Amino acid sequence: MLKPDFAKSADGLIPVVVQDYKSGDVLMLAYINKQAWDITLDTQYATYWSRSRNQLWKKGESSGNLQRIIDIYLDCDRDTVLFKVDQIGGAACHTGYKSCFFTKLGVDGVEVIEGQKMFDPDKVYKK
Amino acid sequence: MLKPDFAKSADGLIPVVVQDYKSGDVLMLAYINKQAWDITLDTQYATYWSRSRNQLWKKGESSGNLQRIIDIYLDCDRDTVLFKVDQIGGAACHTGYKSCFFTKLGVDGVEVIEGQKMFDPDKVYKK
Numbered sequence: 386m387l388k389p390d391f392a393k394s395a396d397g398l399i400p401v402v403v404q405d406y407k408s409g410d411v412l413m414l415a416y417i418n419k420q421a422w423d424i425t426l427d428t429q430y431a432t433y434w435s436r437s438r439n440q441l442w443k444k445g446e447s448s449g450n451l452q453r454i455i456d457i458y459l460d461c462d463r464d465t466v467l468f469k470v471d472q473i474g475g476a477a478c479h480t481g482y483k484s485c486f487f488t489k490l491g492v493d494g495v496e497v498i499e500g501q502k503m504f505d506p507d508k509v510y511k512k
Numbered sequence: 513m514l515k516p517d518f519a520k521s522a523d524g525l526i527p528v529v530v531q532d533y534k535s536g537d538v539l540m541l542a543y544i545n546k547q548a549w550d551i552t553l554d555t556q557y558a559t560y561w562s563r564s565r566n567q568l569w570k571k572g573e574s575s576g577n578l579q580r581i582i583d584i585y586l587d588c589d590r591d592t593v594l595f596k597v598d599q600i601g602g603a604a605c606h607t608g609y610k611s612c613f614f615t616k617l618g619v620d621g622v623e624v625i626e627g628q629k630m631f632d633p634d635k636v637y638k639k
Contacts, residue, residue, distance in 0.1 A: 386620075386621035387615065387617050387618075387621050387622070387623045388621070400527055400541060402529050402538050402541060404538055408536075409535075409536030409537075410536075411529050411531055411538065411594055413587065413592075414527060414529060414587065414592040456616060456617075457616070457617040458613035458614075458615060458616050458617070458626075459613070459615045459617070460540065460541065460612040460613050460615075461605055461606070461607050461609070461612045461614070461615070462612070465540075465541040465612070465613075467538055467613045478588055479588070480588050482588070485587040485588045485589070485592070486585035486586070486587050486592075486594045487585075487588070488514065488585060488586045488587075488588070489583060489584070489585050490514050490583075490584040490585070490586070491514075493513075494513035494514050494515070495514070496514045499585075
């Protein structure tokens with residue numbers, strides 16, 4: 386059974402590149418441990434390990450913007466994973482942008498914002 | 513000047529998702545420190561930090577398969593980078609495949625090899 390080599394990382398966390406299966410856009414980078422991997426396979430929706438909250442994190446649990454798994458790839462070293470996902474709601478980033486990579490390095494290091502907000506985070510993440 | 517927040521990582525290393533600027537294929541994941549970032553910007557060819565060799569690593573130095581920088585993006589947290597590159601030689605992986613993510617998780621966890629080898633590593637990496 387093909388699976389990441391979690392022992393390769395000191396903290397048991399493996400990075401996951403998350404890509405929109407239709408557009409090919411790279412949406413975000415997240416981390417999984419063995420438990421998050423198992424839950425993702427069982428449910429076919431992406432579950433990660435939140436390093437800031439130190440807990441399992443079903444992506445989209447608060448916002449509704451779940452990530453349905455289309456395909457899973459492992460890299461040649463088995464220490465990085467690629468999820469191709471159907472991004473529910475059309476936006477992966479907690480800021481409301483489609484992709485977390487909405488900031489481009491412009492000429493002379495100037496910040497260039499690309500893309501547009503798909504939702505208002507103040508409305509989606511109600512306190 | 514826009515740059516990654518290297519202080520966010522205990523070892524000063526920031527992951528870089530590397531994507532083919534034309535096909536949108538995710539080619540590999542690598543890591544940079546501040547020095548590798550500076551060299552990449554100066555030369556406009558990707559230089560990483562090799563965690564296995566513990567040294568700077570100009571991608572393609574041995575194989576000739578350099579990565580010319582087309583665009584650089586930072587994520588919302590400034591702790592992950594996306595390089596869109598022109599992959600010289602058409603292959604990023606040291607195994608000879610175009611992408612390091614050539615292994616797909618098939619039904620029941622069976623390993624499915626996708627894509628084809630672009631070069632023979634035994635010929636390219638001569639001892």
